[in-house]
Amino acid sequence: MDPRRVRSTSPVPGHVAIVMDGNGRWATRQGLTRARGHVAGEKALSQVVEDAVEIGVRHLTVFAFSTENWCRPAAEVDFLMTLMQRTLRNRLQRLHANAVRIRHLGRRTGLPPTLVSAIETAERLTADNDRLTLSLCLDYGGRAELVDAARRIAEDAAIGTLDPASLDIPTFARYLYAPDLPDVDLFIRTAGEQRISNFLLWQCAYAELVFVDTPWPDFDRRHLRQAVEIYATRNRTFGTVEDPGRSAARSAPGRQPCTSTNAP
């Protein structure tokens, strides 16, 4: 079955997505450079990955660098690229030992070649791991992902391998960066801002949003568990209501078909 069609109502979110925000403010508040904040944020991430494995989360998708983050000062961008490369190198064996599959979501063409090769090494080594999939969003933008998908769809339509009339939600989803990535169940953003900032626009269609004030470097297992507890209290209805007669109404002649967000 297409994993996208599975609507999670389990108390443990299958797919957790995190906007790891607040590294800079965390550092500035302590009189440190923003770079030190990113280093602390990287440590928080490696701990949270282990906590997510322990909780039983199957997909953890983290926002590490957005398409908009290129507009930051060059020194910060360079530092982040180097840090990400170092992280992939230093954390790889432990992640692999924990059966974590690593993959990248985003555009690769603008990333430094040495980072791309570190990504490829990590993806290759961990490809068969199945305990948790850690998707690292680097040079990722939700709009860019949709535009990239639309471009490839248009290309396939132009050469005749896709009939535009057959385009539906599952077909469109096959053109996303990671076609097997399920919908986000729990979206967490740290550091107090309550916005999505162009993260996983398609996959968050029915995500439960949890905003926490803690800056990312201070986010730990307690915060993750709290967010999961909040998630477990949410009533996920996906646009429907409990109604035993619903299937009959759906098939009533002349009525609009029931097409929920992730229906075919």
Ligand code: IPE
């Ligand atoms: C998130 O922290 C890390 C990245 C965007 C790379 P920020 O760097 O955005 O930290 P603040 O929001 O300025 O505090």
Ligand code: IPE
């Ligand atoms: C979102 O955080 C991107 C990442 C966490 C990588 P930003 O700090 O870049 O987003 P805005 O500027 O607050 O929207």
Ligand code: MG
């Ligand atoms: Mg920020």
